[in-house]
Amino acid sequence: MAQTFEMKGRFMAFSEKCRIGMIGAGNVAQRHARVLSGFADVEIVGVTDVVAPAAEALATTLGAPAFPDAAGLLSLEPDAVYVCVPPFAHGHAEEAVLASGAALFVEKPIGVDLTVPTALAADIARRGTLTAVGHHWRYLDVVRSAAELLADRPVRLVNGVWWDKVPPVAWWVRSDRSGGPVVEQAAHVVDLARALVGDVRAVYAAGTGTPPPVPDADVDAATAATLIFASGAVGTVSSTCVLGWKQRAGLEILAEGLALFVGEDELVVRDSTGQERRIPGDPDAARVAVDRAFVDAVRGIGDDIRVPYAEALETHRVTCAIAESARTGQVVTLAAPAASPAASPAASPTASPAAVPAASPAAVPAGSAAPAGSAAPAVYAGRPATPATPTLTQPASGASPATIASPASAASPASSPASALPPMPAMPPMPAMPPMPSMPPVAPMPSAPPAPQAPPAAPWAPAPAGSTAPPEPGRPATPPIPAPRTAASPASDAQSAPAPPIPATRTEASPASDAQGAPAAATNPSTGDGGSADE
Numbered sequence: 192m193a194q195t196f197e198m199k200g201r202f203m204a205f206s207e208k209c210r211i212g213m214i215g216a217g218n219v220a221q222r223h224a225r226v227l228s229g230f231a232d233v234e235i236v237g238v239t240d241v242v243a244p245a246a247e248a249l250a251t252t253l254g255a256p257a258f259p260d261a262a263g264l265l266s267l268e269p270d271a272v273y274v275c276v277p278p279f280a281h282g283h284a285e286e287a288v289l290a291s292g293a294a295l296f297v298e299k300p301i302g303v304d305l306t307v308p309t310a311l312a313a314d315i316a317r318r319g320t321l322t323a324v325g326h327h328w329r330y331l332d333v334v335r336s337a338a339e340l341l342a343d344r345p346v347r348l349v350n351g352v353w354w355d356k357v358p359p360v361a362w363w364v365r366s367d368r369s370g371g372p373v374v375e376q377a378a379h380v381v382d383l384a385r386a387l388v389g390d391v392r393a394v395y396a397a398g399t400g401t402p403p404p405v406p407d408a409d410v411d412a413a414t415a416a417t418l419i420f421a422s423g424a425v426g427t428v429s430s431t432c433v434l435g436w437k438q439r440a441g442l443e444i445l446a447e448g449l450a451l452f453v454g455e456d457e458l459v460v461r462d463s464t465g466q467e468r469r470i471p472g473d474p475d476a477a478r479v480a481v482d483r484a485f486v487d488a489v490r491g492i493g494d495d496i497r498v499p500y501a502e503a504l505e506t507h508r509v510t511c512a513i514a515e516s517a518r519t520g521q522v523v524t525l526a527a528p529a530a531s532p533a534a535s536p537a538a539s540p541t542a543s544p545a546a547v548p549a550a551s552p553a554a555v556p557a558g559s560a561a562p563a564g565s566a567a568p569a570v571y572a573g574r575p576a577t578p579a580t581p582t583l584t585q586p587a588s589g590a591s592p593a594t595i596a597s598p599a600s601a602a603s604p605a606s607s608p609a610s611a612l613p614p615m616p617a618m619p620p621m622p623a624m625p626p627m628p629s630m631p632p633v634a635p636m637p638s639a640p641p642a643p644q645a646p647p648a649a650p651w652a653p654a655p656a657g658s659t660a661p662p663e664p665g666r667p668a669t670p671p672i673p674a675p676r677t678a679a680s681p682a683s684d685a686q687s688a689p690a691p692p693i694p695a696t697r698t699e700a701s702p703a704s705d706a707q708g709a710p711a712a713a714t715n716p717s718t719g720d721g722g723s724a725d726e
């Protein structure tokens with residue numbers, strides 16, 4: 192008798208294929224289609240894209256039909272659907288897939304802000320839909336090795352970086368379409384930090400306020416963020432897109448007596464032996480593994496989905512908090528997800544079975560300060576319809592930090608500054624240090640002539656917009672500090688961009704596609720790479 196497995200509530204023979212539909216036919220969809228086509232137990236049944244030629248091109252390579260919309264594709268009753276659309280286009284496609292009963296694979300990031308993802312997460316939880324999100328770094332062998340090395344050592348410091356070029360997709364440089372570089376791209380290292388170090392409780396970030404030198408760009412050319420983890424570890428994440436190449440992307444992790452760098456291509460380990468070991472990574476294997484794990488789960492023969500939708504939402508809350516903090520100049524705290532296990536540092540880079548809580552009725556827009564003297568911080572549930580004017584505010588100046596609440600935990604009355612930022616765990620005692628060897632006597636320094644005293648600078652006081660600091664002798668004048676960006680003045684950003692514009696390698700085809708996203712370019716002529724948004 193043929194062996195069977197259960198899929199979508201019916202028992203199927205193992206000889207039956209998993210039938211998959213594709214929504215979006217751009218760069219990353221092409222990659223998934225290539226991988227899935229290599230699986231003997233998968234059949235790609237159809238493709239749709241708002242740009243019909245893109246759908247037709249991919250469908251032709253797969254020998255499958257192209258459809259003008261998701262409804263046509265879903266009429267084939269696929270077992271699972273991949274949603275590979277740009278960040279701004281998430282929502283309707285997922286809703287249609289969920290209503291069809293198919294399993295759902297979504298590319299990261301799951302939205303430009305928290306509005307659509309929070310609603311979708313609630314719907315997914317209600318329906319119990321099988322989901323996965325394309326955080327394929329969690330499938331890197333080097334991430335597993337890093338987790339093993341960190342298993343018995345508390346992490347103290349983290350430094351995540353994504354220093355790269357502007358990817359060749361037109362929507363990427365617009366914050367309302369991509370969410371900005373941290374949400375869109377550095378999400379991989381933030382997700383890795385969550386997997387290896389645990390949940391993040393607070394962020395404080397700054398952006399350049401000026402865009403990269405690309406036409407129509409309004410995203411920050413660079414962002415730097417400070418992160419406080421629930422475990423007490425601290426860290427930074429920085430992102431820039433001003434290079435013409437990928438300089439570095441990954442995560443440095445410092446634990447007691449151990450330094451790691453985890454990248455897509457390698458793990459670098461240095462411990463108390465002082466020896467540096469380089470362990471090569473295999474990103475292509477991880478890109479296959481993320482699809483294989485999803486297909487196995489859909490077929491009911493595997494259980495290795497490491498980032499279901501609810502887990503991706505937790506990472507997305509952190510990247511949105513960084514974007515929000517850079518926009519407002521405020522510290523943003525993140526309430527603990529009610530149903531998620533406590534911070535899971537180093538325990539496993541694999542699935543965190545976070546349940547999805549219901550939306551919080553208590554949420555107020557970001558940047559809302561609590562009334563003076565109030566103990567409760569503002570609770571952040573997503574980007575406000577009208578963005579608050581960014582202010583450069585000292586954290587200590589009395590402005591209450593905003594809180595990005597996990598939906599269910601936001602409903603909890605425990606959202607107070609004290610509960611949002613848990614007390615630091617007690618540190619284990621440090622081993623006694625060996626006595627310092629005695630140093631040879633040091634010759635006294637010749638006394639230097641007294642330096643002219645500059646008047647003390649007012650701490651945190653930015654120079655007035657447009658002002659120019661007097662040049663130091665022998666140094667060129669410092670360029671004026673740009674005025675903080677406001678939603679109403681993108682032109683001032685463009686004017687202050689120092690470098691000449693780099694022509695965009697992709698343009699959006701038509702007003703219709705402008706609203707929906709551009710068709711995929713097979714290859715970026717300027718870089719020779721595949722043109723994917725974050726490869």
Ligand SMILES: NC(=O)c1ccc[n+]([C@@H]2O[C@H](COP(=O)([O-])OP(=O)(O)OC[C@H]3O[C@@H](n4cnc5c(N)ncnc54)[C@H](O)[C@@H]3O)[C@@H](O)[C@H]2O)c1
Nearest residue numbers: 215217218219240241280298299325707708711723724725
């Ligand atoms: N996990 C990874 O390694 C990885 C790699 C690359 C890209 N990505 C992510 O994948 C997403 C897409 O990136 P990309 O490089 O493929 O972009 P892309 O612009 O090349 O492709 C997106 C496609 O979606 C189509 N589209 C837009 N709205 C649609 C809608 N409502 N319905 C159907 N199709 C629609 C566009 O016409 C376009 O063909 C981004 O969020 C990106 O971050 C992830």
